[in-house]
Amino acid sequence: MSESKPNNDNSSIIDVTDDRGGSILGHIWASVGVTLVLGVVCCGLYPLVVWAISQAVFPVQANGSLVKADGTPTTDDTKAVGSALIGQNFSAPGYFHPRPSAAGNGYDASSSGGSNLGPLSDKLINGATKTAPPAEPAAQPATAAAAPAPTSAETVDVDGIRLRVIHYCVDNGIAFKLYKVNADGHRIAEVKLSAYQDKDGNLLDTKLVDDFPHPPSDTAEKTPVIAADFEKLVPGDAVTGSGSGLDPHISPENAELQAPRVADARKIPKEKVLELIRQFTDRPNLGFLGDPGVNVLMLNIALDKLAPLAPPAAASPAAAAPATK
Numbered sequence: 001m002s003e004s005k006p007n008n009d010n011s012s013i014i015d016v017t018d019d020r021g022g023s024i025l026g027h028i029w030a031s032v033g034v035t036l037v038l039g040v041v042c043c044g045l046y047p048l049v050v051w052a053i054s055q056a057v058f059p060v061q062a063n064g065s066l067v068k069a070d071g072t073p074t075t076d077d078t079k080a081v082g083s084a085l086i087g088q089n090f091s092a093p094g095y096f097h098p099r100p101s102a103a104g105n106g107y108d109a110s111s112s113g114g115s116n117l118g119p120l121s122d123k124l125i126n127g128a129t130k131t132a133p134p135a136e137p138a139a140q141p142a143t144a145a146a147a148p149a150p151t152s153a154e155t156v157d158v159d160g161i162r163l164r165v166i167h168y169c170v171d172n173g174i175a176f177k178l179y180k181v182n183a184d185g186h187r188i189a190e191v192k193l194s195a196y197q198d199k200d201g202n203l204l205d206t207k208l209v210d211d212f213p214h215p216p217s218d219t220a221e222k223t224p225v226i227a228a229d230f231e232k233l234v235p236g237d238a239v240t241g242s243g244s245g246l247d248p249h250i251s252p253e254n255a256e257l258q259a260p261r262v263a264d265a266r267k268i269p270k271e272k273v274l275e276l277i278r279q280f281t282d283r284p285n286l287g288f289l290g291d292p293g294v295n296v297l298m299l300n301i302a303l304d305k306l307a308p309l310a311p312p313a314a315a316s317p318a319a320a321a322p323a324t325k
Helices: 024-057 122-126 160-171 205-211 252-266 270-279 296-306
Strands: 128-132 153-158 177-181 187-191 225-228 293-295
Touching: 122 128, 122 160, 128 205, 153 205, 160 205, 160 225, 252 270, 252 293, 252 296, 270 296, 293 296
Parallel strands: none
Antiparallel strands: 128 153, 177 187, 177 225
16 A cells, blocks of 8 residues: 655635735725726716817707707707707697697696506596695684685696597597497487587586597496597697606607698698798607607698798787797
8 A cells, every 4th residue: 555645735725815816905905096086087087078079070969959940050049949859848739749748638748657547547638626625714804704714726737638639639620529328338318519519619628538439447337438530630640648747749640630730820831831840840760760740849830831820819019929830
């Protein structure tokens, strides 16, 4: 039997006295130094270089793509009337109207974001109302007669697609019909639109939203009302918000349906309005990314240059106000 020999290989033994890898304190100071250098480079020099290049090469885009009242770009926000990248709340008949915002009624730049409602959501399709609490009555003298108790006011909380479609059709002269339907959705009788309008012809939004079908909360006694038999198809972008809620574009189909209303309000031929729509239609990026879109702000600015709207009548010159944009 061979005699085992002791292992004299000491390569696996760690020498705790060896400081060739540096001390812990040295590593800490090196880490602090690298952090400071990278902070100066990445948070100071790099943004400064990018800012300088963008201001020199793309000054308009770098400052928000602002435009003046004549449609020319500007970098001075005191002279700007808006940005070509952000929608605005145009509501007058002589202007093209933007896409609605997801939250709220109509376009609201402060309500950025999506609705987060599913495609079968009752609130998204039929809307919802809310009842505001009654205002506190003013203090009355002890001898005064008791004032009637304040009543709660019902208002539209979310307009919903059904109400948006009706407003769009009424605003743009698209014929449709209202029908009462049963629980199965079958039409029972036609309803006149005047039943949902006030004496001035304004739509009674809360009454419409209340009478729309709201399953499963509808009672057996309720006979819902729906709109149908539309003369023309309403584009989806006319009654739905974009993902951001700030989209400056509408579809060419949406713009063409609004063209007769705008032309009539400005007393110009419809063909001139359609020509402007084609002029301010942005094509898909690189020719195939996305869909064509009409920039509403730029189109409305061009309309004001072509055929300015007359200011509304006022009791005195001091009360006159510019056209709504």
